[in-house]
Every structure is written in structure tokens, then in C-alpha cells.
Amino acid sequence: MRTLKLLFISLLVLAIVMPTTVMAKDTDKAGKITATAGKAEVKKGGGSKKFNAFKGMALTQGDTVITGSDGKITLDLDSDKQVTIGSGTTLVISELVKSAKALGGKTSLSLLKGKVLITIKKKLDGDSRFEIETPTAIMGVMGTQFTVQYEEGESYVGVFEGAVKTKHGEQLEEETIVNPNEQLGLDANGGDKEKLDYRDLPLVGLEHYLALLEKDAKADKSLIEQVKQLIAVKKQEEAAAALKENGSKPGDTKIVYDDGSSQIGGGGSVVVPTQAPTAAPTPTPTPAPTATPTATPIATEPPTPTEEPVPPLLDLDALYRGVKSYISNDKSFYLPFTTSVAYNGPNSSFPEDGSRIVKLEVFDDEMERFEERAIVDKVSVSSVSPKQLHVQLSEPIEYGSKIRFTILAGQLKNAETNVIQEDDLVTSHNESGQDIEFIFEQEPFEREYKHEDDSDDGVGLVAVELYTLGYQIPYDSEVGADIRINKVCPETGEYPIPGRYYEQGCGSEFEYELEQYVMNTFMVGPNRLAITLNITNFQLLDPARYEVIINLQDNRGQAHYVTRVINIVAKKPPVPIEYMAYTPDSSTLILPFTSNIASADGMPINHSDVSVIVMPDSQEFPPALIAGSEGPIEGSAIELDIESVFVDPSDATQLIVKLENEMEYGTVLSVTIAAESLMNAETLDVQKEFRSVSMTHKAALLTREVEFVHEDPNQLDKEVLINTYGFEIGQPELYMLSEESEFEPPYELNGVYAISGEGDIKTLTLLAEYFSALNVQPGWYELSIPIMDSESGQTRLYLGIHVKIPLV
Known part of the structure; x- marks a missing residue:
């Protein structure tokens, strides 16, 4: 007997029992700086003042870490999550919480510029999340060691161990999984994944790469030396940048020598050291002259061409x-x-x-x-x-x-x-x-996030950048920054007036409470502003497009508006299609879904995630089990033993359930799939609730639809297998599903199909000569096939037939 948990779930579905649920909430947690070097500062969330970073300093959600051209910080966000922040970097801790659902919590970082190295020592559990976002991409951690860089509109991710799922493109609609020893560079035109090249790594990533090489006894020694040389070059470049940032020049350095005249509290004289006196050369004896042989003339090499002088040119x-x-x-x-x-x-x-x-x-x-x-x-x-x-x-x-x-x-x-x-x-x-x-030609911006019913599952804080042309956002002490949020409403052509907005909350007159969605604004460079949005609160809104409208005011007080769009989309978890469920044989169930499916945790689907119950013949719903009974009571539901559950390797939209024993023909089944056991393999949306499917073990089509091309004489006949379980096939009927055509299939179906085969499995052959004929118009048809499996009635099977218009 399978677990009582799923059996009770099935019974509750049928009895429509609604339990009361108490939800636990996420709690904030803190990270800690474990090492600093050079210039490094921290701006606390919601504030504008910067503090010098120091070892042991606590960091929380909303804080911003800023390093100078010689700066470097190492921080621990958990005992198993370490972030190394390189020079010239601005990093926002968008989300840092301990989740009520996830042991590893939820962490989201926004890299506005610069470079970081991420090291995660333990594999994240199913509900944990660690993301790092740049203005052009979002990297979801599937692995443990990788580096990210964002400079001047270009993102880079290089993976040492594990994998990183990267979303990119204009609306983050593209997805690339970067595996170990691979890298991905992205600019405005996209990018291609390629083999990891150490020459492309930022300094923090290059130092980590060297450490990995030095631990590998089989590593190429010459490669190690090349990496060391490149690290030295990059450090020199950073040192030069730091000198420039601090207003010093290498040539300004003076050496102070103690000339013996200095006193306590006084300074020594600046003495320019002179060269040591050169010793007089020892006379060299002149050798006796010898006859000089005539040298063989040597061909003169052509002179190296002088480079043509280059004047200044505009780039x-x-x-x-x-x-x-x-x-x-x-x-x-x-x-x-x-x-x-x-x-x-x-x-x-x-x-x-x-x-x-x-x-x-x-x-x-x-x-x-x-x-x-x-x-x-x-x-x-x-x-x-x-x-x-x-x-x-x-x-x-x-x-x-x-x-x-x-x-x-x-x-x-x-x-x-x-x-x-x-x-x-x-x-x-x-x-x-x-x-x-001189206009706001902002780069297209529309970010897509999934609707959530619970703030525990939200993305957190995300920094959005835009060019300002030097203009400022007007600020009112009572209202705050002049930023509005409006819901973009779909236009409808339905009653009462076509083209007007009728969805609740639509239109410019409806504005959202700003403090719930906009956390702060800050400059990230000349002419470039960042706005921190609370995406979690956006995700709790109804699925729709939401405009964040920013007023940038010029020196004359004239308002100019820039818009950023946050698109909240409905999740698409897999849903079983009950009317398409069937049994191809007496011990197999096929459950079709609305999308490709996969196990939610990436592991093989567990038997305990699915239960199959035989429904009693005498009643519509099974009664509850009686406590203390040794077996099912007469007339009650019976749970069947399952041999295996897996996704159909030839069609990822189907779940196959194999039973240990065969069923009797006509058995009525209730199949229950546990919550959070499956996900949409394309969108990764998890099925959050349990699903129940009712079906009957009866004759079945082993092919659900076929396709022909209109007026194509080279087509072949189509064969469809039917498991009749030994019952006779009655007279099929053909219907056209399109209402736009006046064509009616003939009542006499001679020449349309043929049935052959012995035993339970019959072959239905649809003749291409008929379906490709001129008088059969393109469109969808349905062939209704009766199976004479009952003295009082019959089971009808429906085959979809699509006659396509030929491609030119």
C-alpha cells in the first residue's frame, strides 16, 4: 500500500476539503566583510552617506559596496557563500534573507559596474536562490565557482565549477547555461558561449584561476607562468589607475635624505642624489698593427619603413x-x-x-x-x-x-x-x-518577472540604470521623488467601446504607492542614475506591464519623462490535460500536460509523488478509509502499486506511469500528482499544488493526430495504431472542425481509410490520395472511431487530422 499522504490528498480533492495554512515568513540576515584592501566604502541601504569599509563590518539587504581603483573586499554572505569584489566596482546587495522555505536562503546581488568572484561551497537546496544581475543579464547560480564583470554596457561570466544560468536579451527572453570551463560575453548585439579563455578573466577571476592551477599537480607549468605574468600586468594597470585617481604621478616621487641637520619635529632636506664619480679608465696597450684582410661585401638590408605620422582624429x-x-x-x-x-x-x-x-x-x-x-x-x-x-x-x-x-x-x-x-x-x-x-535615447528597457502569490518567493531589490543628460529628479519633502508607477492596460475591442481601457487599475489616473516599489536613487557615474526597485512588491501585483515614469527636470524647470517597464507575467506550471489521458495497455497510464515537464528537483521522479486509486463502481466519490482496518472496505477506493514513473523520452509533454499489475478493462482511476513534484521544463515554473486526473482504462488511440499537405501528390498514407482490447471497431465518422468552410465530408467513407491487423492492436490506415485531393480543403478534421466494448453502448475515440496549406 502506498503512502497514506497521497491517498488522503486524493480523497480531499474529491470531497473538496479546504485546509487552513499558516505561512512562515522570511527574515533578514547579515553578511560580514572578512578582508579589505585599498579604497573601499559602504553606503547603507536607504542612506546617502558612505562609510569606510573595515574587517568585521556587517552588511544587510539594501547596502551598496563601492571599491576604488585599488580597492578589494572579501565578504561572507553565509558560512558557505563568499563574494570577492574587485577594484572599480559598485555592488548592491538587493536581497539577503533567511527563507522560511529554503535552508540556504535567498541572495540577489546587482552588479552596476566592475567585477566579482562568487564561491558557493555547498549545493543550493531546491527553494534556495542566489542571483547576480547586471544591467544586461541575470545570472542564476546552478554551480559553485564563477566570476562576473560588467563594464560599459558589456557583461561577462566565466565559470570554473558548476553551472550558471544566464538570462539576457532585450526582455531577458533568451537563456544560456554556462558550464564549467566556459564563458559568455554579452553586449547590445548578444553574445555566444565559448571555451574559457584566461586572458578574458577580470583580475579577481584570474587570481582564482591561478590558485586552481597551482592546486592541480597535472597543470601546465608554462601556463601557470603565463597567468602569473598577466596578473602582474593587470596589477600594474590597477596601480597606475589608483595613482591617477588619487592625483599622484609616478614622476612626482621624491626621495628625502637625512643630511644630519634635521631636528626632532623637523623635516629633512630634499636632496637630489648625484651620480657616483666615474673612475678614470686604465690605459689600454696598443697592439701592433696587422694586415687587414678585405672584407667580403654584405648585402645591405632594406631600411625599415617609417610609420606615417598620425594626427588627432575624432573616434x-x-x-x-x-x-x-x-x-x-x-x-x-x-x-x-x-x-x-x-x-x-x-x-x-x-x-x-x-x-x-x-x-x-x-x-x-x-x-x-x-x-x-x-x-x-x-x-x-x-x-x-x-x-x-x-x-x-x-x-x-x-x-x-x-x-x-x-x-x-x-x-x-x-x-x-x-x-x-x-x-x-x-x-x-x-x-x-x-x-x-540631445534627447533621452535610452536603451530599450523592459524586464520580465513572474507573478508570485507570496513575498517569500520574490526577486528582491533590483537597481535600474538610465542616462540623465545631467538633469535632476524633483524632490518634495512630503511626496518624495517625482516618480510615478502606472499599470499599462491592454486595449480591448470588446463591449462597450473598442480600443478603450477597462481593466481595473488601468490608466494614468491610477498610481501606486511609491515607497512600496522605489527604495532609493543614486548616481553610479557621470550622467548615469540608478533607481533601486523592490521587484518583490511588483511581483505581488496582477500580471501586467507596469511603467515606472521618472521626471528628469532641466535647469529651466522643464519636465522630461523617462519610462522603464516592469512586466509581471503569469507563471506557467504544467497542468495535466485530463480528457487526453489514456491507457495504451493494461498496466500503463499516459498523462499529457500543457507543456514539457521535468522533475522539480532535477532528480528522477519519486514513486511517492504519484498515487493511482481505483474508484468503486457503486459511488461517484470514494468514502474515507476507516481507521484500524487491515485493508480496503468493500466499495471503497483501492490504491494500486506503481512500478515506475518517468517523463516520456519521445514526448516530454507526457508523464508515463507503469503499474506493477494489470487492470481490468473499464477500471475507473483517479491519479494524484503531489505538489512541487513537476515543473515546466521551459519556464522552470513549479507545479505548486497537487493535481488530480480521472480516467478510465479502455480502448485507446496510440497516435492522437496526423498531418497531410493539401494537393501534395507525393504524400504517403498515415498509419494509426488502436488498442481495441479485442473489441470490434464500428463505422467511423469524419467531421470538419472549421466553421468558415462549406465543404462537407462525404457520408460514404470508402477510399478514406482501411483497418487491418489481428489481435488487440489494429492498424487504421488513412489514405493520402483522399486527404491530398483538390476538393478536400485545408483545415482541421476529426475522425470519430467507435469501439463496440459494451452491450449497452460504445467508447468513441477521436483522431485529429490536419490538412495543411503547402509552403511556397
Whole structure:
């Protein structure tokens, strides 16, 4: 006898008993910093002040960790979850809770920029979750050791051990599983998975890779040396960046020598060390001259060609790939070059009047041409990159303007070779006809999340980035930031008026309580703002698209709106299709589902997850079992022994249940599938509730539908197997399911089918000559096949027939 648990579930379904459930809630937990180096700061959730990070510092949900160009932090989020944060990184702890359902809790990190190394020492249990999100992808942890990097719109994940499920694409509709020793790079055009290349790893990942190699006795020694050399190079690059960030130059270093005149509290003199005196050379005796043989002439090698001098050139490809990243605000612009640049004048010092170097033009819509605006104020080399020119204006550019800059001839030179720019350089992209448009051309943003009935299953906090053009969000002390959330309503063509909104909560007049959905806002770089959204609260809303509308106000108080869309979609757990369930033989049950199915925990499906009960003939519902009885009471339900349960290897939408013993023909069954035992293999949505299917063991079609192509003379006949269990087949009837056609199949079906075979299994052959004929119109047909299995009636089987329109 199988477990009483599932039997009672089946009985409760039939008796419609509703239990009361008490739900436990998640609780917050804290991580801890275990090591720090260089500049590292923490901004606590909901605040704006930054604190220096220190060993032992506690971190909680909502905190932001920021490292400088020489910074590094190691933190433990659990005893078995370690995160190493590399230099130049901004990481938000979006969710960090101890789950009532999951032993491992739920952790979600948002990597706004930089690089991290994740090490998970124990496999996550079924309900635990660990995710790391960048602005272009979400990585779900299926493994234990991997590194993630996000820089300038590009995401990278490299996996050392385990696997990482990555969602990406415009609406995160694409999914890639990155396995051990694989990597995935993603940009605006997507990306392809490839073999892990250590040269692509960020420094924190490269150091971990070296540690793995040094532990491997079979590792290639030359590879270890190459990795060490690359680590040294990357550390030098970080050190140089740190010096630049801190305002120091390698050449500024002075050595202070103690010349003996210093006193307590005083400083030594700055002495420039002189070279040691050079000893006089010892005279070398002159040897007696010898006859010099005539040398054999050697062919002179052709001279190495001298590289052609390169003047400064605008890097228009870089400019128009990310034009908004070069706009600091409406009075400050950066222009990228292909080389380092300097002013072509005395001491390379730029003049006070920037208009001597750069001309600005704004397009006049009425005149249909560009007109010069004399508002260029200062011009200098960017402090961020020697390959960028910083142009500052005395007046702001109006929103919506189309502008172009011209660097006047002879004003700049190559800072490395001193080659002078001879021609005017214009920011118009001749190949594409582009000019700089001062508008919010934000990258498309619509994130999709699944609807949840319980906040325990929510994603947590997610940081969303956008360009600001230097504008600010108006803030009111009573209302807060000027951000609105509206539900986007589907248009309907039904009563009462086509094209109008009629769903509850729709329309701009309906606004949601801001504090429930927007946690904070903060700058993550020049001209780039991050908004932290509480996605869990969005997931509790009805499935729909929700607009987060941000007001960015310019210096004149004019409002400009940017919209981000959060799409909450309904879950799609697998649901059994009861009317399609059948028994192909006396000990096998086939249960079709609405989607491909898989075990919810990734393990083989357990027998105890399914129960099969024989229903009594005399009553519609089985009575409850009587406590203390040794076996089923007469007229009560009987549970059958199950041999195996598995997903059909040839059709993943079907669950196959094998019984240990054969059933009698006509047996009425109730099959119950335990909650959280199956999931949709495509969407990974788990079946949260138990499911019950009623079915009868009777004659069955072993093929449910067939297909023909209209007017195709090369088609073959289709054969369909029927398990009749020895009963006779009556006269089939053919119907067309489409209501648009006036075609009626003939009542006489001679030439449509043939039946053959001996024993229980019969073969129904549908003749292609009939279904491909001109007078049989394309569409769906149904063949009703009677099985004469009862003196008082019959069982009808229905075969779907699809006549397709041929592809041109």
C-alpha cells in the first residue's frame, strides 16, 4: 500500500476539503566583510552617506559596496557563500534573507559596474536562490565557482565549477547555461558561449584561476607562468589607475635624505642624489698593427619603413555607439579621439577662450540648416582619458536639439608624436549621416518577472540604470521623488467601446504607492542614475506591464519623462490535460500536460509523488478509509502499486506511469500528482499544488493526430495504431472542425481509410490520395472511431487530422 499522504490528498480533492495554512515568513540576515584592501566604502541601504569599509563590518539587504581603483573586499554572505569584489566596482546587495522555505536562503546581488568572484561551497537546496544581475543579464547560480564583470554596457561570466544560468536579451527572453570551463560575453548585439579563455578573466577571476592551477599537480607549468605574468600586468594597470585617481604621478616621487641637520619635529632636506664619480679608465696597450684582410661585401638590408605620422582624429564610431555616455550634462560634453591629444600652443596650455578651438552649431528646423552658437566656454583634455576632449558651454543646450561640434584646424596635436591636426574635425558621422541629438535615447528597457502569490518567493531589490543628460529628479519633502508607477492596460475591442481601457487599475489616473516599489536613487557615474526597485512588491501585483515614469527636470524647470517597464507575467506550471489521458495497455497510464515537464528537483521522479486509486463502481466519490482496518472496505477506493514513473523520452509533454499489475478493462482511476513534484521544463515554473486526473482504462488511440499537405501528390498514407482490447471497431465518422468552410465530408467513407491487423492492436490506415485531393480543403478534421466494448453502448475515440496549406 502506498503512502497514506497521497491517498488522503486524493480523497480531499474529491470531497473538496479546504485546509487552513499558516505561512512562515522570511527574515533578514547579515553578511560580514572578512578582508579589505585599498579604497573601499559602504553606503547603507536607504542612506546617502558612505562609510569606510573595515574587517568585521556587517552588511544587510539594501547596502551598496563601492571599491576604488585599488580597492578589494572579501565578504561572507553565509558560512558557505563568499563574494570577492574587485577594484572599480559598485555592488548592491538587493536581497539577503533567511527563507522560511529554503535552508540556504535567498541572495540577489546587482552588479552596476566592475567585477566579482562568487564561491558557493555547498549545493543550493531546491527553494534556495542566489542571483547576480547586471544591467544586461541575470545570472542564476546552478554551480559553485564563477566570476562576473560588467563594464560599459558589456557583461561577462566565466565559470570554473558548476553551472550558471544566464538570462539576457532585450526582455531577458533568451537563456544560456554556462558550464564549467566556459564563458559568455554579452553586449547590445548578444553574445555566444565559448571555451574559457584566461586572458578574458577580470583580475579577481584570474587570481582564482591561478590558485586552481597551482592546486592541480597535472597543470601546465608554462601556463601557470603565463597567468602569473598577466596578473602582474593587470596589477600594474590597477596601480597606475589608483595613482591617477588619487592625483599622484609616478614622476612626482621624491626621495628625502637625512643630511644630519634635521631636528626632532623637523623635516629633512630634499636632496637630489648625484651620480657616483666615474673612475678614470686604465690605459689600454696598443697592439701592433696587422694586415687587414678585405672584407667580403654584405648585402645591405632594406631600411625599415617609417610609420606615417598620425594626427588627432575624432573616434566617431565610439561616439555614436554610446553618445549619451559622452554627455555629462546640458553644458558639458566629451569628444573621443583615436589618439592622445594636446593643445597645439605654448606649453600645450589651452587658451581661456574655448571658442578659439571648438565651434558649436545647432540645427534650425525652420531654416533647415545648422547655425553657429557662440556659447563654447572652456576646452581641455579630459581628466578621465587623454583621448577625450572636454567641451564646456556657457549656456545649456535645449532638450531636443541636434548639435555638432567642429574642432578647428591646427588647434590640436597628437600628444605622443606632436603631429598637428591640419583639417577641421566635425562630429557629423558621414557614413550614417548622424549628428548628436540631445534627447533621452535610452536603451530599450523592459524586464520580465513572474507573478508570485507570496513575498517569500520574490526577486528582491533590483537597481535600474538610465542616462540623465545631467538633469535632476524633483524632490518634495512630503511626496518624495517625482516618480510615478502606472499599470499599462491592454486595449480591448470588446463591449462597450473598442480600443478603450477597462481593466481595473488601468490608466494614468491610477498610481501606486511609491515607497512600496522605489527604495532609493543614486548616481553610479557621470550622467548615469540608478533607481533601486523592490521587484518583490511588483511581483505581488496582477500580471501586467507596469511603467515606472521618472521626471528628469532641466535647469529651466522643464519636465522630461523617462519610462522603464516592469512586466509581471503569469507563471506557467504544467497542468495535466485530463480528457487526453489514456491507457495504451493494461498496466500503463499516459498523462499529457500543457507543456514539457521535468522533475522539480532535477532528480528522477519519486514513486511517492504519484498515487493511482481505483474508484468503486457503486459511488461517484470514494468514502474515507476507516481507521484500524487491515485493508480496503468493500466499495471503497483501492490504491494500486506503481512500478515506475518517468517523463516520456519521445514526448516530454507526457508523464508515463507503469503499474506493477494489470487492470481490468473499464477500471475507473483517479491519479494524484503531489505538489512541487513537476515543473515546466521551459519556464522552470513549479507545479505548486497537487493535481488530480480521472480516467478510465479502455480502448485507446496510440497516435492522437496526423498531418497531410493539401494537393501534395507525393504524400504517403498515415498509419494509426488502436488498442481495441479485442473489441470490434464500428463505422467511423469524419467531421470538419472549421466553421468558415462549406465543404462537407462525404457520408460514404470508402477510399478514406482501411483497418487491418489481428489481435488487440489494429492498424487504421488513412489514405493520402483522399486527404491530398483538390476538393478536400485545408483545415482541421476529426475522425470519430467507435469501439463496440459494451452491450449497452460504445467508447468513441477521436483522431485529429490536419490538412495543411503547402509552403511556397
